[in-house]
């Protein structure tokens with residue numbers, strides 16, 4: 001099946017100065033009309049190297065409860081490791097189209113190169129192509145769906161994971177102790193060593209009408225949490241107190257999104273963040289979210305330790321795959 005990629009549409013649109021009708025969001029979504037420009041507090045930035053680790057825990061708990069998102073600095077992933085990981089990802093998207101199509105996402109598959117085919121309820125499309133593949137745990141990886149070019153692709157991803165996995169574990173511990181629980185509780189409740197990490201690379205080509213289009217429409221992630229590195233073209237927006245606010249680009253920071261599964265496990269103490277992304281008139285924006293997900297058959301619900309008569313369960317308990325099915329098909333949970 002021939003699929004039209006946004007990258008191709010973009011190269012035609014840039015000459016015309018307009019975008020196809022199906023990319024023009026309805027007014028209540030258009031970034032030109034809905035981006036908040038008033039004074040707003042900035043997304044919390046948390047320095048993980050602070051000597052007072054109790055303070056770090058407090059800041060993470062506060063950010064996860066108030067915002068559902070924060071940026072971490074001094075996180076232990078070397079800058080050159082991130083740069084190389086980003087370089088190889090960008091290289092893939094700059095390959096000739098037929099090369100990319102070799103790993104095109106097949107219907108029903110989660111992994112592969114793709115473009116959102118289904119229109120959203122309002123009939124609109126988003127200005128992005130993407131690549132999905134798992135990056136952890138090693139026994140779960142299918143290298144057939146990984147880019148073969150550049151040749152350093154696999155090494156750069158392995159190297160990124162070498163640092164990302166300990167960071168994920170560390171964040172699990174802060175978030176667990178921050179709920180008054182033993183440090184291993186949240187990780188175990190998310191599948192322990194069977195927890196999966198799914199990489200998505202978003203490629204947002206330049207767009208002649210960034211005021212009208214969206215890269216990714218408003219959503220919450222269904223992960224436990226998501227760790228994202230963007231390139232230096234800003235575009236992430238977060239819904240805070242009913243306003244769409246820009247996330248500031250901080251070189252070398254990692255952006256941590258609380259996803260639906262942490263909201264559920266914490267019985268609502270941590271908030272899964274509504275976010276979306278905008279696109280740029282002249283520059284290609286890219287982002288590399290890693291979704292930390294429970295195994296499909298794991299049952300997730302509010303942790304019993306957090307449910308009391310005064311604080312009854314706010315969410316249903318169900319298998320992650322059932323949650324995912326409802327979310328993807330827009331069926332109430």
Ligand SMILES: O=C(O)CCC(=O)C(=O)O
Pocket residue numbers: 200202216221228230235236275276277286287289
């Ligand atoms: O590009 C971004 O900054 C956000 C992407 C995102 O939210 C997603 O792919 O789930």
Ligand SMILES: [Fe+2]
Pocket residue numbers: 219220221275289
């Ligand atoms: Fe997201």
